[in-house]
Amino acid sequence: MSKELLTPDYIFEASWEVCNKVGGIYTVLSTRAKTLQEQFRDRIFFIGPDFWKGKENPLFTEYDNLCAAWKEYAASHDNLSVRVGRWNVPGEPIVILVDFQPFFAQKNDIYTEMWNRYQVDSLHAYGDYDEASMFAFAAGKVVESFYRYNLTDTDKVVFQAHEWMTGMGALYLQAAVPEIATIFTTHATSIGRSIAGNGKPLYDYLFAYNGDQMAQELNMQSKHSIEKQTAHYVDCFTTVSEITNNECKELLDKPADVILVNGFEDGFVPKGSTYTGKRKRARALKLRLASCLVGEIFSDEDTLIISTSGRYEFKNKGINVFLEALNRLNRDKNLKKKVLAFVNVPSWVGEPREELQQRMKSKETFDTxxxxxxxxxxxxxxxxxxxxxxxxxxxxxxxxxxxxxVIFVPCYLDGKDGILNKLYYDLVLGSDLSVYPSYYEPWGYTPLESIAFHVPTITTDLAGFGLWIKSLKNVHGIDDGVEVLHRSDYNYSEVADGIKDTITAFSAKTPAEVREIRKRAAAVSELALWKHFITHYYEAYDFALRRAKERLLNL
Structure with a gap:
């Protein structure tokens, strides 16, 4: 008989990306919020850094009446400066933004305590380490203050910390409020990402790498130390895919207690005629842009629009192998259509091109x-x-x-870039095919988002998402909406050929075949909705609450 799962009464989650859109963790938290809100209405609190003093944050709406009495108490008793409001995402969960600047004055004492209690080595800190750690500590203080003011020891409370940046918050709470169950989620090990980003072969030699030694070699001791010690000390250690769990075992000497696969909320995928209209407009805009840049007419029927996007990690995201594949495709005699390939990767961007802006505004067609x-x-x-x-x-x-x-769009697609002036999600659905040939990708939201928008995708089995696709019984390549190419440390050339061959084969499909593939792609994405994957979180909550109970008995 299955045991009854322990469920928390209150959940606190801290992340650098709460109301702060910088990467994939933002997508994890903001899309999952609605599912958790339905279950724990206003008993889930997200804690983020307050960078926005006196500035407008479009993702956050402050409400003075939310937790008003506690806010006053936190300011007078705990010296905490917080703003409470709601996150402007589906579910509109409560958010506490904390000003962590005041804690810099106690930095050395905090680090000493972390060393004495948990052997966290902050001696080699540089860059964003101090800022992240002060935010983490502040987040821990916020939860402690809220707990002391509003809750009792009969309330079951879980605190989930995301990434090394918030590890210190979890460790602080273990000592300060041992009644609270702690979960730590690493979305990618800092040392694994660093090994891959430094061009060292990660996978074939994973068994031989020593995390502590590599941290020294790559000047990552402090980030690695907080990540590793938090993983070992919290009640429940989690990660997002089997592929990252292999890294955790080898580099942090600790496998995950529960794997929290990343889900997706498809509420913002337009339906029916809205979708058709948006796709039409996105395609027309991309074709017009190409025409103005290249001086050539591109017709909708004879052009295959392909795209890749994501952070500018040239090797890790597979941007290099994508360009290599396009070069080979250019010489492929079997290619049935013209190809327009967009590389949407934010770079060190300056101004939008004036002469391009002028061409885009005019009604003319251009042949130069x-x-x-x-x-x-x-x-x-x-x-x-x-x-x-x-x-x-x-x-x-x-x-x-x-x-x-090939067209390189080196800016954030936030609707205000000066050339396309459309949001990423309003453009992604204009593609025929997307390509994400990642070398290092703990999960991989971009290919998942792509198929949710009915755009078939090519990815690799070094992405958590690609591995998950391979575990499904009924997805066998691009005809089912997702092509997963095998990728290793050394098969760059085969991957480039795999991309080229898949695009060539796709270019020969009839409109009816393409419609069917697009339908299947969307159907695959529905298997990854949060309503299917949220059960893993309930397992983690149960695991952490039981561990915390045991821990209390041993104190």
Whole structure:
């Protein structure tokens, strides 16, 4: 008989990305909020850093009446400066933004305590370590203060810390309020990402790497130390995929207690005629942009629009192998359509190109290319950019005879970039195919978002998402909406060929076949909705609450 799961009465989650959109963790938290709100209405609290004093944060709405009495108490008794409001995402959960600046004055004492109690080595800290740790500590203080003021020891409370940046909050609470059950989630080990980003082979030699030794070699001791010690000391250690769990076992010497697979909320995927209209407009805009840049007419029927996007991690995200594949595709005799490939990767962006803006505004058609006919915005470092360098190296110049044209959009698609002026989600659905050939990708939201928007995708089995797809019985390649290519430390060339061959095969599909593939892609994405994956969180809550109970008995 299955045991009854212990369920928390209150949940606190701390992350650097609460109301602060910088990466994939923002997507994890903001899409999951609605599912948890339905279950724990206003008993789940997200805690984020308050960078926005006196500035408008479009993601956060402050409400003076929320937790008003506690806020006053926290200010007078605990010297905590907090703002309480709601996160402007589906579910509108309560958010506490904390000003962590005042804690810098106690930094050395905090670090000493962390060393004495948990052997956390902050001696080699640099860069964002101090800032993250002061926020983590402040988040711990917020939960302690809230607990002391509003709750009792009969309330079952869980605190979940995301990434090394909030580890110190979990460790602080273990000592300060041992009644609270702690969960720590690493979305990618800092040392694994660093090994991969430094061009060292991660996978074939994973068994041979020593995390502590690599941290020393790569100057990552402090981040690695807080991550490792938190993983070992919390009540429940979690990660987001099997592939990252392998890293945790080898590099942190601790496997996850529960794997929290990342889900998805499809509420913002438009339906029916709204979808059709948005897709039409996105395609028209992309074709017009290409036409203005390259000086060539692109027709909707004869052009395959392909895209990749994400953080500018040239090797980790597989941007290099994508460009290599496009170069090979350009010489492929079997390619049935023109290809427009968009690289949507925020770089060190300067101004939107004025002459491109003028062309986009005019009603004319153009038959001459602009200078640099492959980039939408000028960069501060035009001569030292990895995408531009590789295009140059490969000799790809968007010439009239090239069947494959590459367009680099080096800015955040926030609707205000000066050229496209549309949000990412309003553009992604204009593609025919997306490509995410990641080398290092703990989960991989971009391919999942792509198929949710009915755009079939190509990814690899080094992404957590790709591995999950391979575990499904009925998905066998691009005809079912997702192609998962095998990727290792050393098969770059085979991956490039795999991408090329998949795009070529796709270019020969009939409109009816493409419609069917798009339908199947969307159906696969529905298997990854939070309503299916949230059960893993309930397991983690149960695990942590039982551990905390045991821990209290031993105190």
């Amino acid at each position: 290319p602009l200078q640099c006919p492959f980039i939408t915005h000028w960069l501060h470092n035009m001569t030292h950019d990895q995408v531009l360098d590789m295009l140059k190296y490969l000799g790809m110049g968007n010439r009239p005879e090239d069947k494959v044209k």
